Amino acid sequence: MFLALSEMRRAKVRFGLLAGAVGLLVFLILFQQALLTGLVNQFIGALKNQSADVLVFNAQARKNLEGSIILPDQAAAIAAVEGVDVAAPLGEGTFTVLAGGEETDAVIFGYELGGPGAPTTLIEGRLPEVGGEAVASSRNAADGFDIGDTVTVVPNPGGTATTFTVVGLAREINYSVSPTLFTDFAGFETARRAVNPDATQVLPSVMAVRVVAGADPAEVADAITAAVEGTEGLTRQQAVDESPGVASVRQSFSVILLLFYLVVPLVTGLFFLIVTFQKAGALTLLRAIGSPAGPLVRSLLIQVVAVVLSGAVLATGLFWLASLGGGGGLGITVEPMPVITTTLVVLVLALLTSFAAVRRVLRIDPIAATTGAGVQV
Amino acid sequence: MSSSNPSDSSAPSGAAVLATAPALRLDGIRKVYGTGENAIVAVDHASLTVGGGEIVALLGPSGSGKTTLLSIAGGLLAATEGTVVVGGEDISGHSPRELTEFRRSKVGFVFQSVNLVPFLTAEENLLVVSELAGARGAARKQARTRAKELLAELGLSHRAGNLPAQLSGGERQRVAIGRALFNSPALVLFDEPTSALDTKIGEQVMELIQAEMRSRGTASVIVTHDTRMTHYADRTVRIVDGVLGLADAAGDVSGDH
Ligand SMILES: Nc1ncnc2c1ncn2[C@@H]1O[C@H](COP(=O)(O)OP(=O)(O)O)[C@@H](O)[C@H]1O
Ligand SMILES: [Mg+2]
Numbered sequence: 001m002f003l004a005l006s007e008m009r010r011a012k013v014r015f016g017l018l019a020g021a022v023g024l025l026v027f028l029i030l031f032q033q034a035l036l037t038g039l040v041n042q043f044i045g046a047l048k049n050q051s052a053d054v055l056v057f058n059a060q061a062r063k064n065l066e067g068s069i070i071l072p073d074q075a076a077a078i079a080a081v082e083g084v085d086v087a088a089p090l091g092e093g094t095f096t097v098l099a100g101g102e103e104t105d106a107v108i109f110g111y112e113l114g115g116p117g118a119p120t121t122l123i124e125g126r127l128p129e130v131g132g133e134a135v136a137s138s139r140n141a142a143d144g145f146d147i148g149d150t151v152t153v154v155p156n157p158g159g160t161a162t163t164f165t166v167v168g169l170a171r172e173i174n175y176s177v178s179p180t181l182f183t184d185f186a187g188f189e190t191a192r193r194a195v196n197p198d199a200t201q202v203l204p205s206v207m208a209v210r211v212v213a214g215a216d217p218a219e220v221a222d223a224i225t226a227a228v229e230g231t232e233g234l235t236r237q238q239a240v241d242e243s244p245g246v247a248s249v250r251q252s253f254s255v256i257l258l259l260f261y262l263v264v265p266l267v268t269g270l271f272f273l274i275v276t277f278q279k280a281g282a283l284t285l286l287r288a289i290g291s292p293a294g295p296l297v298r299s300l301l302i303q304v305v306a307v308v309l310s311g312a313v314l315a316t317g318l319f320w321l322a323s324l325g326g327g328g329g330l331g332i333t334v335e336p337m338p339v340i341t342t343t344l345v346v347l348v349l350a351l352l353t354s355f356a357a358v359r360r361v362l363r364i365d366p367i368a369a370t371t372g373a374g375v376q377v
Numbered sequence: 378m379s380s381s382n383p384s385d386s387s388a389p390s391g392a393a394v395l396a397t398a399p400a401l402r403l404d405g406i407r408k409v410y411g412t413g414e415n416a417i418v419a420v421d422h423a424s425l426t427v428g429g430g431e432i433v434a435l436l437g438p439s440g441s442g443k444t445t446l447l448s449i450a451g452g453l454l455a456a457t458e459g460t461v462v463v464g465g466e467d468i469s470g471h472s473p474r475e476l477t478e479f480r481r482s483k484v485g486f487v488f489q490s491v492n493l494v495p496f497l498t499a500e501e502n503l504l505v506v507s508e509l510a511g512a513r514g515a516a517r518k519q520a521r522t523r524a525k526e527l528l529a530e531l532g533l534s535h536r537a538g539n540l541p542a543q544l545s546g547g548e549r550q551r552v553a554i555g556r557a558l559f560n561s562p563a564l565v566l567f568d569e570p571t572s573a574l575d576t577k578i579g580e581q582v583m584e585l586i587q588a589e590m591r592s593r594g595t596a597s598v599i600v601t602h603d604t605r606m607t608h609y610a611d612r613t614v615r616i617v618d619g620v621l622g623l624a625d626a627a628g629d630v631s632g633d634h
Contacts, residue, residue, distance in 0.1 A: 002509070003497075003505065003508070006497055006501060007496045011496065281491040282491070282495060282496070284491070285491050285492065285493075286505065286509065288453060288480065288486060288488070289481065289556070290477055290479075290481025290510070291481070291506050292474075292477050292509070292510070295510070296509070299509075366477075366480075369453070369491065370447070370448050370453060370454075370568060371444070371489075371490070
């Protein structure tokens with residue numbers, strides 16, 4: 001403690017710069033992670049924050065909502081699988097809508113009111129109770145999707161315009177990074193007919209399943225896949241994680257994050273190795289006049305911990321400031337868990353890479369003090 | 378410079394020598410660096426006894442084996458052959474761990490070059506080893522008091538909070554002496570303590586060393602290649618090519634190398 005703190009006190013700039021660099025890098029990690037969570041939420045928040053335990057896709061859709069339809073006999077078969085309490089249609093589609101006086105793309109989900117598939121993160125207002133009502137993604141409230149606003153699906157020639165009134169706002173229910181509405185299935189049907197007046201039948205994209213009390217959603221999902229030809233049952237979490245867009249976004253981010261996670265410990269490891277070389281004379285002297293190696297190593301590790309923790313504090317501060325700014329509309333929020341985990345991971349990695357410096361300390365031969373060489377590799 | 382086998386020279390003429398057990402006894406010390414064709418015999422069958430409180434100057438030209446012998450006496454280097462007894466403790470067979478403990482508690486060192494930790498103040502340089510060895514509570518308090526007293530005694534009270542870089546060469550050497558005396562060793566080993574100082578400051582430092590050793594009754598070996606420094610010692614032992622020469626009375630050394 002004594003040696004570690006004295007040294008840092010007398011070399012404030014040097015250690016301060018390192019802590020600053022670590023802080024910036026940890027901030028970037030936190031920011032990227034939050035950005036990823038935010039992006040993923042914008043891609044598939046609607047799947048994550050709806051009430052169905054299991055979503056049943058068409059097997060050929062490869063877990064993609066846009067390409068999935070469930071045929072009536074499949075729907076009936078799904079409802080009959082053991083462990084299924086309720087199987088309700090869930091429709092999804094992207095439409096050109098008029099909201100806040102402007103045309104924009106929006107995603108509309110149609111679910112069976114009172115059944116599985118309802119948004120679970122309502123923060124204002126209420127869920128739809130009758131046809132023509134909808135819950136909108138809170139992120140887009142200001143763009144003409146606030147409570148009381150009306151959103152009109154722009155029809156194709158021959159179709160009839162249909163209008164929804166926003167009666168509630170829910171957090172993180174976007175899909176495909178678009179403003180999103182949850183309405184009843186009939187509403188979804190009318191929207192479809194507005195753009196495709198010749199459609200004979202509007203089929204659900206997936207079936208939203210509520211499992212019977214006590215049943216394991218993963219088992220029920222597998223049972224559906226096995227029992228109903230041409231379908232693939234996925235738990236809510238699977239539907240989120242295995243969603244094609246999400247997987248590729250996660251992959252690109254994870255490469256960047258991995259690099260950052262490697263850079264931080266490399267920077268600290270190298271710094272402490274250099275510092276250890278620079279003070280080799282002093283360390284040799286201390287060994288020569290009777291200091292055991294243990295306390296010298298401990299003092300090095302104390303410095304690593306001190307630098308990483310100061311960096312983490314700085315990073316959290318920056319992260320918090322960034323979240324106040326809204327992170328460019330990406331809805332970045334400071335949550336304790338990611339901050340704590342990231343700090344711990346970086347700390348462990350930094351301790352591992354400081355092993356080079358530790359080994360250098362352990363290899364000091366006190367006899368070098370008699371020649372003043374000290375700096376021997 | 379004569380006989381090649383002065384072996385035991387434990388009958389010093391110095392007035393301050395106490396009749397207690399010898400502070401240092403080197404017996405048949407041989408040190409060979411390297412092996413085979415590259416082997417260098419740095420010290421050859423050296424025997425030397427330093428009485429309690431005795432100040433011995435070890436005089437020899439560069440490369441004669443002075444530092445090697447001093448390092449062996451201080452438990453920094455293992456001899457190839459021979460016995461080293463410091464204050465009654467035979468350290469010849471000590472493990473590295475035991476030697477570390479020995480250096481911390483039984484001897485004091487003043488090295489030729491690096492003697493102070495650059496990022497510690499004068500006072501912290503005195504305290505650092507006891508701190509690293511885990512001094513707590515009362516022991517720690519005692520150590521702080523002792524550091525202050527020692528610095529005062531060395532005329533460095535006003536420099537206690539200064540870093541080595543802020544001290545003059547003479548002051549730095551005084552702090553180094555304080556550090557060597559901190560653990561109250563029975564033996565202090567000085568390796569060319571004045572080589573980096575100009576003559577006047579060098580003499581002041583030698584006077585200080587002499588006074589400090591005398592007042593404490595601490596034995597010391599002072600390595601030097603400068604014959605002008607030998608009169609501060611009770612006795613001078615010459616070393617040439619790793620072989621110890623005859624002991625002369627203080628100040629009587631003639632001839633140089
Ligand atoms: N680590 C070492 N390896 C090989 N030879 C050494 C080593 N240290 C010292 N020597 C050799 O041993 C001899 C004595 O060296 P040293 O004890 O440093 O002499 P002095 O201190 O009197 O100048 C010299 O010839 C020197 O080159
Ligand atoms: Mg030497």
